[in-house]
Amino acid sequence: MPTALSSTETATTCHRAGRVAAARRAVADVAILFQFRRQAVRRRHLARALSVAFVAVTVGAATVPAFLPGAAGPDQAFQILIAVPSAMAGLLALTVASAIASGGGRELISRDQAAPHPISPTTDHLGALVLAPLNIAWLVQTWTLLGGVAYATPGHQLPFTQVVMVLWILFSTAVGQVLAWSVEAVRRGPFGIAITRSLMVVLGLAAGAVQVTGHTSSLLDRVPTLWFLVSGLEGWSWRWALAVGVLALATLVAIAIGAVPAHWAARRMPRDETRMETNQYQPRPAPRTVLGILVRTDRGSVWRSVPMRRGIMVLALGPGIVALFGDLKWEQMVILPGLVASGGALLFGVNAWCLDGRGALWRENLPASPTTLFDARAWVLTEFLGVASVITVLIGALRAGIPNSQQLAALVCTLLVVTMQVVGASLRWSLKTPYPVDLRSARATPAPPVAMVGYSARLATSTTITGMIFMGCAQVPNWRLSLLVAMPCLLWSASRLVRTRSRWEDPVVRARVVSTVAA
Amino acid sequence: MNQAPVVDVRGLHVRFGEVEAVAGIDLEAYAGQATALLGRNGAGKSTTMRVLAGVVPPSAGTVTIAGLDIRKETLAVKQVTGYCPDVGGLVPRATPWEHLQLSAKLRRLIGWEERARDLLERFELGDVMNRVTGGFSHGMGRRLSVVLAAMHEPQVLLLDEPFDGVDPIGVEATFEVIADARARGATILLSTHLRDLAVQACGTALVLRGGARVAAVDADEMAGEEGARAYRALLD
Numbered sequence: 001m002p003t004a005l006s007s008t009e010t011a012t013t014c015h016r017a018g019r020v021a022a023a024r025r026a027v028a029d030v031a032i033l034f035q036f037r038r039q040a041v042r043r044r045h046l047a048r049a050l051s052v053a054f055v056a057v058t059v060g061a062a063t064v065p066a067f068l069p070g071a072a073g074p075d076q077a078f079q080i081l082i083a084v085p086s087a088m089a090g091l092l093a094l095t096v097a098s099a100i101a102s103g104g105g106r107e108l109i110s111r112d113q114a115a116p117h118p119i120s121p122t123t124d125h126l127g128a129l130v131l132a133p134l135n136i137a138w139l140v141q142t143w144t145l146l147g148g149v150a151y152a153t154p155g156h157q158l159p160f161t162q163v164v165m166v167l168w169i170l171f172s173t174a175v176g177q178v179l180a181w182s183v184e185a186v187r188r189g190p191f192g193i194a195i196t197r198s199l200m201v202v203l204g205l206a207a208g209a210v211q212v213t214g215h216t217s218s219l220l221d222r223v224p225t226l227w228f229l230v231s232g233l234e235g236w237s238w239r240w241a242l243a244v245g246v247l248a249l250a251t252l253v254a255i256a257i258g259a260v261p262a263h264w265a266a267r268r269m270p271r272d273e274t275r276m277e278t279n280q281y282q283p284r285p286a287p288r289t290v291l292g293i294l295v296r297t298d299r300g301s302v303w304r305s306v307p308m309r310r311g312i313m314v315l316a317l318g319p320g321i322v323a324l325f326g327d328l329k330w331e332q333m334v335i336l337p338g339l340v341a342s343g344g345a346l347l348f349g350v351n352a353w354c355l356d357g358r359g360a361l362w363r364e365n366l367p368a369s370p371t372t373l374f375d376a377r378a379w380v381l382t383e384f385l386g387v388a389s390v391i392t393v394l395i396g397a398l399r400a401g402i403p404n405s406q407q408l409a410a411l412v413c414t415l416l417v418v419t420m421q422v423v424g425a426s427l428r429w430s431l432k433t434p435y436p437v438d439l440r441s442a443r444a445t446p447a448p449p450v451a452m453v454g455y456s457a458r459l460a461t462s463t464t465i466t467g468m469i470f471m472g473c474a475q476v477p478n479w480r481l482s483l484l485v486a487m488p489c490l491l492w493s494a495s496r497l498v499r500t501r502s503r504w505e506d507p508v509v510r511a512r513v514v515s516t517v518a519a
Numbered sequence: 520m521n522q523a524p525v526v527d528v529r530g531l532h533v534r535f536g537e538v539e540a541v542a543g544i545d546l547e548a549y550a551g552q553a554t555a556l557l558g559r560n561g562a563g564k565s566t567t568m569r570v571l572a573g574v575v576p577p578s579a580g581t582v583t584i585a586g587l588d589i590r591k592e593t594l595a596v597k598q599v600t601g602y603c604p605d606v607g608g609l610v611p612r613a614t615p616w617e618h619l620q621l622s623a624k625l626r627r628l629i630g631w632e633e634r635a636r637d638l639l640e641r642f643e644l645g646d647v648m649n650r651v652t653g654g655f656s657h658g659m660g661r662r663l664s665v666v667l668a669a670m671h672e673p674q675v676l677l678l679d680e681p682f683d684g685v686d687p688i689g690v691e692a693t694f695e696v697i698a699d700a701r702a703r704g705a706t707i708l709l710s711t712h713l714r715d716l717a718v719q720a721c722g723t724a725l726v727l728r729g730g731a732r733v734a735a736v737d738a739d740e741m742a743g744e745e746g747a748r749a750y751r752a753l754l755d
Contacts, residue, residue, distance in 0.1 A: 293624045301613065
């Protein structure tokens with residue numbers, strides 16, 4: 001949402017009182033926009049149930065593990081406690097990476113919808129903060145952190161430590177937003193794309209150097225998050241009060257100053273998107289088959305989209321680099337394809353027909369069999385997810401040595417099964433609940449935020465379970481077991497995909513989808 | 520009129536859940552004729568065009584295009600029609616040339632490139648034929664939609680709001696496309712809010728209101744001040 005300064009802001013920014021008034025107005029505007037979005041939610045009872053579930057799971061994660069056997073003990077609980085500072089740093093890294101990849105976080109209202117309204121970049125910034133938790137990676141990380149702390153911390157210190165953790169989560173989210181807007185402002189400036197890419201390369205090389213020289217553990221030991229954890233563990237004390245005060249103040253400051261780079265970014269053209277739209281794409285000879293030209297058109301729709309290019313790059317490289325630095329073994333790497341495929345589907349797959357945008361009406365008038373159109377879309381989604389998963393595994397494989405036959409079989413079978421699962425589910429949902437979405441902006445998502453959380457939770461659950469099953473298969477010294485497990489899974493997913501394909505042939509169903517995505 | 524209608528619509532109904540977008544339209548259009556569909560927003564013009572393009576199936580009634588039943592021979596109907604949709608109508612991350620290539624491939628056209636280039640030049644889109652359409656202005660998008668509808672010289676040309684936001688050069692080029700189509704014996708259906716342009720381009724005008732046809736007149740009767748008053752009376 002590149003938003004312009006509202007008329008009231010221009011008039012008031014000269015004075016401090018005016019700035020306060022503008023900030024209050026921005027907060028009020030967030031509430032108005034949130035209400036507007038809430039009214040558009042189709043299944044309100046589901047949204048309410050999700051909200052209740054969110055609160056219940058968060059409270060549960062922060063308390064229930066404290067009552068499990070071995071909680072706050074000297075063995076496993078202590079090992080978890082040692083890992084908490086790294087987990088806190090990991091959460092910060094995730095919020096920063098996620099917000100940067102999405103060009104400043106999610107939009108409370110899309111760019112086109114916002115255009116006629118006096119919505120300031122401050123409102124946009126605060127809206128992105130409000131939407132930050134509607135992201136399965138954020139939810140899983142925060143629940144894991146709260147759960148780990150609840151399990152590892154002695155009961156009487158737990159409330160104090162959890163207060164520190166909640167504040168750390170808020171602080172990380174706010175800082176992620178500040179850095180994301182700053183990077184976006186730089187990216188939109190002169191030589192911005194070159195600068196940000198160089199920065200990423202330098203950071204990657206630095207991380208590589210730390211790993212190669214064996215300094216990763218000592219670096220993690222020195223992260224300042226340890227001080228906050230120890231403050232929490234001290235319980236009621238001046239140090240705890242200081243930690244809480246510092247984090248609360250830093251969070252408020254981060255929220256406030258995030259508006260500054262948000263304004264810088266809003267004043268500049270989004271270069272990535274503009275470059276993509278003004279590039280000259282030299283014509284190539286038409287492929288020989290109808291399926292071939294449909295696949296080529298769909299490929300163009302995917303790879304010429306900024307959110308999809310950025311998203312798939314983060315998805316393909318991120319888990320691979322984590323696997324590389326974390327020295328993951330082949331059995332553990334089996335979990336990665338599911339993670340990457342789920343994330344990839346969330347870039348467009350869950351609303352796959354939105355790729356055509358308003359061109360869907362014209363495409364539907366073309367004399368092509370509906371099944372060929374479906375096959376092309378399914379193929380492009382499959383290759384999109386498959387390529388990302390293979391890149392991740394290849395990066396992770398650099399340090400994993402030579403796999404044995406059962407490890408290799410388990411990995412290949414996981415890759416095939418989760419890809420099939422995710423493609424099947426995505427196309428089923430695309431048919432059931434299409435949304436009119438323009439994937440032009442780097443901040444666009446293929447469905448509204450609440451729907452995205454639902455999709456990501458379902459995909460993450462199914463692919464993680466599949467990954468864990470094959471992780472078990474990789475331990476059994478017979479590679480045939482993985483094949484045996486994979487066959488029924490593949491047949492089941494294939495049969496569901498065929499059913500979806502049959503439904504797509506129904507002209508009434510197709511008309512509903514096409515009319516919706518083209519609206 | 521002795522010849523059989525190329526577009527023959529009888530008792531067309533289209534329902535979207537509780538909403539009846541088209542409520543019993545009858546329509547006949549003949550070869551070499553251009554027919555305007557006029558009416559207010561929500562009158563059912565675009566939905567009727569979508570049905571004729573094979574994009575939305577009719578809920579009730581019969582529709583035949585060039586003797587083909589649209590329910591049973593949808594793919595064949597798509598072969599003989601060229602459709603410019605009312606909204607956008609362009610794949611946002613494909614170039615104009617890629618749109619044309621796709622259309623030509625699916626319609627098995629041979630030697631189409633010269634005509635395509637000529638049309639792009641006539642609509643002043645030659646310079647942008649290798650840029651993705653996502654960055655096009657509204658008017659450029661409309662012009663390209665007309666090019667795509669006309670490129671394969673369809674037997675039935677369906678133009679839904681082709682003048683919306685288009686500059687005078689684009690309007691002139693669209694008139695030429697319509698005139699060319701009429702000259703080669705094609706049937707043209709033109710849906711628009713712009714009565715004056717419809718009168719210039721078409722011989723017949725159908726006025727729709729509330730999803731039903733309320734008048735079928737010679738386009739000349741809709742011309743000038745008198746025509747404006749008559750049209751206004753039909754809308755209220």
